[in-house]
Amino acid sequence: MRIAEYSLDNRVVTIVLAFALLLGGLKAFQGMSRLEDPEFTIKDALVITPYPGASATEVEEEVTDNIELAVQQLAQLDEIESKSDRGLSTLTVSIKDRYDKDTLPQVWDELRRKVGDAQRGLPPGAGPSIIVDDFGMSSASSSPSTVMSTVTLNSKTWLTCSEKSFCWSTMWRK
Numbered sequence: 001m002r003i004a005e006y007s008l009d010n011r012v013v014t015i016v017l018a019f020a021l022l023l024g025g026l027k028a029f030q031g032m033s034r035l036e037d038p039e040f041t042i043k044d045a046l047v048i049t050p051y052p053g054a055s056a057t058e059v060e061e062e063v064t065d066n067i068e069l070a071v072q073q074l075a076q077l078d079e080i081e082s083k084s085d086r087g088l089s090t091l092t093v094s095i096k097d098r099y100d101k102d103t104l105p106q107v108w109d110e111l112r113r114k115v116g117d118a119q120r121g122l123p124p125g126a127g128p129s130i131i132v133d134d135f136g137m138s139s140a141s142s143s144p145s146t147v148m149s150t151v152t153l154n155s156k157t158w159l160t161c162s163e164k165s166f167c168w169s170t171m172w173r174k
Helices: 002-009 011-031 056-071 104-119
Strands: 044-050 077-085 087-093 131-132 138-143 148-153 158-160
Touching: 002 011, 002 056, 002 158, 044 056, 056 077, 056 087, 056 158, 087 104
Parallel strands: none
Antiparallel strands: 044 087, 044 131, 077 087, 138 148, 148 158
């Protein structure tokens, strides 16, 4: 309680000290180095596979499990997270931290090969899978009035799904 008592008894010293700390903080803040757009690498990819008309259970058993098995063969793999909805399988593939922006393109190519090989084991009507590994300028939107979801990346619409999980694409990737 001595500090509080001293501060109340000596207001001038308290105000001068507070002002000096404020000026020191502002000077330190302005002297900090800053990058306008710091560079970082997203080490995740989405594997989106439509299977129109299938239930979530059918999507999981016939599509998601097959693609997961193929992706698990990647040595660079850190984690897989999957979601099976009516008519749509979505896998989020995370790569180990030791891979940087220079080595990731080779990892994504290997992922594409593994998913491409798994396409042969998918049921008729499923696929082709879309692999999204470039999240630059990305956005996702959902309109509550029409219950539709759209995946848009780099100003291109990749996949649109309606309420009944009927999905269509305006642009397919490798």
